[in-house]
Amino acid sequence: MSANLDTVETVISAGEEGYKYGFVTDIEVDELPPGLNEDTVRFISAKKQEPAWLLEWRLKAFRRWQTLEAPDWAKLNIAPIDYQASTYYSAPKAGSGPKSLDEVDPELLKTYEKLGIPLGERAALAGIAVDAVFDSVSVATTFKGTLAAQGIIFCSFGEAVREHPELVQKYLGSVVPPGDNFFSALNCAVFSDGSFAYIPPGVRCPMELSTYFRINAAKSGQFERTLIIADKNAYVSYLEGCTAPQRDENQLHAAVVELIALEGAEIKYSTVQNWYPGDAEGKGGIYNFVTKRGACRGDNAKISWTQVETGSAITWKYPSCLLEGDNSVGEFYSVAITNNLQQADTGTKMIHLGRNTRSTIISKGISAGRGQNTYRGAVKIMPKAENARNYTQCDSLLIGKSCGAHAIPYIDSRNPTARIEHEATASKVSDEQMFYCQQRGLTQEDALSLIINGFCKEVLKELPMEFAVEAQKLLALSLEGSVG
């Protein structure tokens, strides 16, 4: 952590030095005019100096996208999106953000303080332009060195395309095919950048990937692309996102995440999503339309998704597992909060293909204000999945009288040996619970936080320690003002 903090400080001071000496004068500002057609796709690919196969891949996805309709089956109220009105490429504009903490919205800083974000990190999160020099910082290089010594590749997606094209070409789109859905097709056509990780056979990744890199990740753009491959018997824990509220001018986010776990490998993928949810009246806010899917592509593989979704005006997200290998395991642990006018339609799909495959789904939905929260899940047992097992627990918690919670579980079993369990509850934060906590001395805020964290406990315990502490505070913050 301290290395982390030091680095940020170093970077900030480096940035200041840079400004002083006119470091940023030679920045090429180029931006495409709004609009989306084949030329847009070609332009992006050319800008990124991509190989021909990737351009073809993008174009194919784009043509597919043109034939698709935005999905309307989710329980979401989405204003029409004009895809031709957006800009799909703009070069990084250094110096366009605030220059110092003095220029940052004090409300935002107050929130960082409440979350306990280290001082040095706050600057970077607030969008102060430090990332221009981020990659050249020695600590980053040291981490990369540690990883490289074990043969682990962890880099930006663009770098992976240049340095490891064979891996990218082999696995890209192998879990989420370009034409999978409207938003994934759009992502394939115009994705900006993202992350790539490869863990070689038998290697246990020695650190949580991206605890250090999370500030970078916060800026990776509107159409993010993530590809993680754990080779045979490898292990990796990957953290995405950040508990700090993230500033972003783009309203639509359509990311794609693909995970591949080969025989005996395990991938643990944790997300804390706190994009701008819009104001209390529902104005503004991010549309988060993400496609996340992992494939257990060998026997005894395991993929575990943990997500804490507190932000975004609209969340449309179903991290899923394809359990192809025998004895493979899929897990989904989720907390989703909707407050004010937020809407969330989120859940998972567990597709059991191999024998003795097991899946666990624990979903906790919390609705407050006028928020609408839907759990949507599918458990599918295919004919060859002998002795497959699923356990689903789906709990909803309501705060106040104007919110809604909905559960839509689909179960499709095509093998008589399957065992599927589903439990669901809906409850309210009761006045009695609040009074009991307050009578013991806890403030109203602390009381609510305690009750909410208790409700989410089974999910929060799946998060890596450092993340979990921040996530607990975040839950309380997201619901501030929803009681009393």
Next chain:
Amino acid sequence: MTNLLTIENLHARISGGRDILKGIDLTVKAGEVHAIMGPNGAGKSTLSSVLAGKPGYEVTVGSVLYQGNELQGLGPDERAREGIFLAFQYPVEIPGVNNMYFLRAALNAVRKQRGEAELDAAQFMKAVKAKLSLLDISDDLLKRPVNVGFSGGEKKRNEIFQMAMLEPKLAILDETDSGLDIDALRAVANGVNRLRDPGRAIVMITHYQRLLDYIEPDFVHVLADGKIVASGDKTLATDLEARGYAHLASAA
């Protein structure tokens, strides 16, 4: 000795309803144990709710002074941090929240108010062990979520254990004997007796006289139709047991 609690001509009701308390006068000094008895519907639970500041209750007339200061206007948590403890008739379940974690959060909130340092996990465990001997409480109970799946006896014991840890100045025990078998009642009563202290007042609200066999009060008051209709020493309780509430209630 100065009064810890002074209730004067207290009228109170559930917000928007009719007065349930219709003019209560009561004075409690530190070190004293008061029993408030009365038939169903007399206003016993309303009195404890009003003292603890439960939302949804309002005082229409009169005053409640605690350590010389008016309680009205203070939230339930502020009163708790000032040393008012309510042992609930029906302790509330909080799923997923570890009993120890809950108690530590509560204790630290109270300690902060008193200007004492907050306890870390290790210091807290030490404090817990010291108090555990007071009550027959198993470690298992401490590790479980607050009141979830507790038997009636376990819930009440847990309330008294919380009281032991929080060391209030004024403890209000609301029907603490209800739902207890004789062994559990004895255990809870023993715990309360060990918490009697010259610096602490205890107000027991109870329907039955049997609790007073185990916790001997200094004063007994009879509450009927929102008023205290009789006050006396513990012999009043014995008297009540023999003659019932009816003759007192009709006097109200």
